[in-house]
Amino acid sequence: MNDCRGRWSEPGSGSRGRDSGYPSCTRVSPPFPAGASGKASACTICLGRHRHSIATCAADRFWDNSGRTRCTRNGSGQIVTPENQILCIDWQRPNGCRSTSHDVRHECSGCGKKMHSAQACPRAEKL
Ligand SMILES: [Zn+2]
Ligand SMILES: [Zn+2]
């Protein structure tokens, strides 16, 4: 039944075959587990959408190895900017944060812009 599922699990590194066409069992399921929206969220630290623990990611390079990540995590798992500002975690999520009481914590963890979150960052891995 699901004998081709194993093909979707990545060994951890190396080439990603997303563009090379799927084998004949594509009708089974997409390579990512379907979330609420059907899309993988961008990681707030490395901005990657590949399958990894984005809740605890502590990468020091961006997903595409294009440079050092901007933010880091502190001991409590909070996202901290180079200015030592703790960012709002909800803001970085696909659903966003509706609070207006802490605008200073609403900036993109990837590039520091206030207009978007990590999900909409131009540096984030494209879907
Ligand atoms: Zn990450
Ligand atoms: Zn917020």
Ligand SMILES: [Zn+2]
């Ligand atoms: Zn950004």
